[in-house]
Amino acid sequence: MNVEMTKDVVRMTVTPGNPPQPSSPTARPPRVAVGPSPAMRAGSVLQAIREGASVTSAVHPSVHAHPAAVDIRGFELWYGSFKALHSVSMPIPRGRVTAMVGPSGCGKSTLLRSINRMNDLVDGVRTTGALHVGEHDVYAGGVDVISIRRRVGMVFQKSNPFPMSIFDNVVYGLRIYGERRKDVLQECCERALRQAALWDEVKDRLKQSAIGLSGGQQQRLCIARSIAVNPEVLLMDEPCSALDPIATQKIEELIREIAEKLTVVIVTHNMQQAARVSNYTAFMYLGRLVEFGSTADIFQNPQLPETEQYVTGRFG
Amino acid sequence: MPTPPTTPQPGAATAARAGAGGRSRPWGDVVLGSLSTGAAITIVLLLAMIVLIVVVSAWPSIKAYGLPFLTESTWRPNELEETLRDPQGRIVYDDDGEPKTVIEPASFGAAPFIWGTAVSSALALIVAVPLSIGAALFIVRVAPRLRIAEPLGFLIEFLAAIPSIAYGIWGIFVLRPFLEKHLEPALRWLLGDLPFMRWMFFRTLADGTEVPIPLTGRDMLAGGLILAVMIIPIITAVSRDVLRTVPRAQVEGVLALGGTWWQSCAAMLRYGRAGLFGAVMLGLARAAGETMAVTMVIGNVNQISLSPLAPAQTMSSLLAMDAGDPNNPLHFSSLFYIALILLVMSLVFNVIARWLVVGSKARTFGS
Numbered sequence: 001m002n003v004e005m006t007k008d009v010v011r012m013t014v015t016p017g018n019p020p021q022p023s024s025p026t027a028r029p030p031r032v033a034v035g036p037s038p039a040m041r042a043g044s045v046l047q048a049i050r051e052g053a054s055v056t057s058a059v060h061p062s063v064h065a066h067p068a069a070v071d072i073r074g075f076e077l078w079y080g081s082f083k084a085l086h087s088v089s090m091p092i093p094r095g096r097v098t099a100m101v102g103p104s105g106c107g108k109s110t111l112l113r114s115i116n117r118m119n120d121l122v123d124g125v126r127t128t129g130a131l132h133v134g135e136h137d138v139y140a141g142g143v144d145v146i147s148i149r150r151r152v153g154m155v156f157q158k159s160n161p162f163p164m165s166i167f168d169n170v171v172y173g174l175r176i177y178g179e180r181r182k183d184v185l186q187e188c189c190e191r192a193l194r195q196a197a198l199w200d201e202v203k204d205r206l207k208q209s210a211i212g213l214s215g216g217q218q219q220r221l222c223i224a225r226s227i228a229v230n231p232e233v234l235l236m237d238e239p240c241s242a243l244d245p246i247a248t249q250k251i252e253e254l255i256r257e258i259a260e261k262l263t264v265v266i267v268t269h270n271m272q273q274a275a276r277v278s279n280y281t282a283f284m285y286l287g288r289l290v291e292f293g294s295t296a297d298i299f300q301n302p303q304l305p306e307t308e309q310y311v312t313g314r315f316g
Numbered sequence: 317m318p319t320p321p322t323t324p325q326p327g328a329a330t331a332a333r334a335g336a337g338g339r340s341r342p343w344g345d346v347v348l349g350s351l352s353t354g355a356a357i358t359i360v361l362l363l364a365m366i367v368l369i370v371v372v373s374a375w376p377s378i379k380a381y382g383l384p385f386l387t388e389s390t391w392r393p394n395e396l397e398e399t400l401r402d403p404q405g406r407i408v409y410d411d412d413g414e415p416k417t418v419i420e421p422a423s424f425g426a427a428p429f430i431w432g433t434a435v436s437s438a439l440a441l442i443v444a445v446p447l448s449i450g451a452a453l454f455i456v457r458v459a460p461r462l463r464i465a466e467p468l469g470f471l472i473e474f475l476a477a478i479p480s481i482a483y484g485i486w487g488i489f490v491l492r493p494f495l496e497k498h499l500e501p502a503l504r505w506l507l508g509d510l511p512f513m514r515w516m517f518f519r520t521l522a523d524g525t526e527v528p529i530p531l532t533g534r535d536m537l538a539g540g541l542i543l544a545v546m547i548i549p550i551i552t553a554v555s556r557d558v559l560r561t562v563p564r565a566q567v568e569g570v571l572a573l574g575g576t577w578w579q580s581c582a583a584m585l586r587y588g589r590a591g592l593f594g595a596v597m598l599g600l601a602r603a604a605g606e607t608m609a610v611t612m613v614i615g616n617v618n619q620i621s622l623s624p625l626a627p628a629q630t631m632s633s634l635l636a637m638d639a640g641d642p643n644n645p646l647h648f649s650s651l652f653y654i655a656l657i658l659l660v661m662s663l664v665f666n667v668i669a670r671w672l673v674v675g676s677k678a679r680t681f682g683s
């Protein structure tokens with residue numbers, strides 16, 4: 001499956017469909033369809049995408065059961081002249097775990113990094129469409145990017161502890177927001193480490209360098225660092241892909257726990273992981289959102305045969 | 317896997333050895349191999365010879381003065397004939413009514429030059445380090461967006477390659493007049509009246525009177541500034557390489573937490589601190605060993621003065637001035653003693669710098 005997918009991706013990138021002409025956000029109405037068109041039912045959605053057609057995402061009504069923590073509407077993104085996201089519309093439910101799956105290169109990371117505007121770091125990125133985090137329009141002119149990023153935490157594929165003590169790592173965010181009171185910092189540090197299921201392992205060596213921790217511990221430390229500042233949304237980009245199964249299991253448990261307090265969006269290439277940790281699953285393909293619904297529906301009762309084939313590993 | 321016998325390709329020897337065990341090596345490989353081994357041995361021998369000759373030549377002075385040489389502040393290559401005075405300070409006359417004289421022997425000590433090298437290098441670092449690290453940050457964080465990282469990098473490497481005599485000429489004809497006519501008068505106008513800054517503008521004579529230090533532009537400050545200009549390229553280039561090895565994830569980690577651009581820069585500097593310190597040490601090594609340009613502007617007076625506006629002398633500029641014709645064997649030997657100090661010093665700086673820079677590149681934090 002992987003080999004054939006890679007071929008497809010390569011084929012797509014050399015023949016991009018739409019010319020890079022961003023339309024104004026108002027000109028393009030959000031495409032939130034309830035079900036796929038008959039043509040799509042015929043099993044040709046992925047084929048149509050590969051040929052560059054614009055397709056309507058199959059967004060299940062169940063995703064509207066919760067208010068959206070992140071509301072993406074008609075969002076498109078270009079890296080220079082390469083269009084990486086095609087009119088993605090996706091209401092991400094508040095207080096739930098949403099998984100993004102899809103073959104590599106389909107734009108999962110790009111979409112995730114659009115939510116906290118990490119794409120600003122890439123030269124030549126342009127976007128159209130709307131993306132709201134709560135009430136805040138993330139791409140409004142003059143928006144304070146820093147305040148957006150304080151609401152939206154992020155955990156990366158490779159753990160990236162800073163070269164300082166465990167304690168200093170966890171309270172880093174608080175310190176750069178100006179918090180100086182020792183007792184407040186200590187309290188937040190303990191709370192975040194407990195939430196990240198790391199407290200018992202490190203409570204006796206908070207002053208030691210974070211670099212000495214194991215890979216799994218480092219990743220949990222990064223999660224603690226992100227949640228120490230109380231974000232509304234936590235973005236995770238394949239957080240377990242560099243970890244062994246036991247470390248992965250610990251992180252999956254902790255994702256389910258922290259999701260009681262905040263909204264988690266997790267990119268994963270592991271279908272079992274998506275099934276285990278998420279309440280909702282989005283299937284993406286070549287920059288499009290193909291199908292988005294509750295994880296149970298996506299895995300057991302998807303609207304599109306392509307989705308079923310992908311999530312069961314019988315893709316292509 | 318047949319190897320063409322006469323083509324001395326790199327790797328051919330390894331291939332032959334690994335693939336067909338027991339087959340004799342092609343003669344081209346043998347020639348090339350022995351040539352390069354010979355070259356390597358020659359370099360090591362050369363280095364050993366230099367060290368040996370320096371130590372042997374310095375030996376009489378080492379024997380005569382020992383370690384106190386480092387703290388002795390007299391450097392008098394000639395014998396000194398002085399009139400003899402009694403304890404009350406009156407001149408003593410001999411039977412013919414002529415003043416009696418004593419001969420003071422030549423005397424050597426390295427303190428003024430160690431002081432000159434240390435202070436001028438420190439001044440250079442104070443000026444050069446913030447500028448260089450700022451420039452390196454600019455090249456790594458800003459210049460790529462403006463598409464000028466490559467030209468800037470080239471420019472800096474070019475600056476590093478300018479011969480030091482060119483900097484010296486610039487020092488004499490541009491820097492020195494500027495210091496004399498503008499910067500130093502401005503300094504005196506600004507700070508000269510502050511009681512706690514008098515040390516900078518006055519020197520105290522033996523009888524306790526204070527006289528103003530003439531502002532000439534040939535002084536420790538000029539030496540420090542020209543050294544700063546000369547070490548900026550190397551500190552910038554090495555710092556840039558160090559900062560480039562900081563993983564993206566470190567910068568993104570700070571930004572994703574809501575850090576500002578400056579905070580992400582600070583994180584870069586923190587991550588690369590060992591390598592940056594190494595870059596500074598490399599700059600220091602260059603500053604301490606730099607000769608021509610400093611000799612031309614530092615004033616060449618063998619003294620220890622607190623004031624950066626007083627002329628001074630560094631170890632390397634003393635060597636350049638005195639090595640031409642030493643007055644006596646001990647003078648000759650003392651110059652080599654100073655060369656030995658310089659040699660050991662730059663060795664220490666370079667070893668520390670290499671260890672820090674290479675170490676920081678090899679270290680990978682967090683994966």
Ligand SMILES: Nc1ncnc2c1ncn2[C@@H]1O[C@H](COP(=O)(O)OP(=O)(O)O)[C@@H](O)[C@H]1O
Binds near residue numbers: 079082102105
């Ligand atoms: N910085 C970038 N510049 C140009 N193209 C990029 C950049 N990042 C990603 N892309 C392209 O955008 C597409 C989506 O990438 P990405 O979001 O990383 O996919 P995924 O995370 O699903 O594997 C890929 O075709 C990739 O080559």
Ligand SMILES: [Mg+2]
Binds near residue numbers: 237
């Ligand atoms: Mg990705």
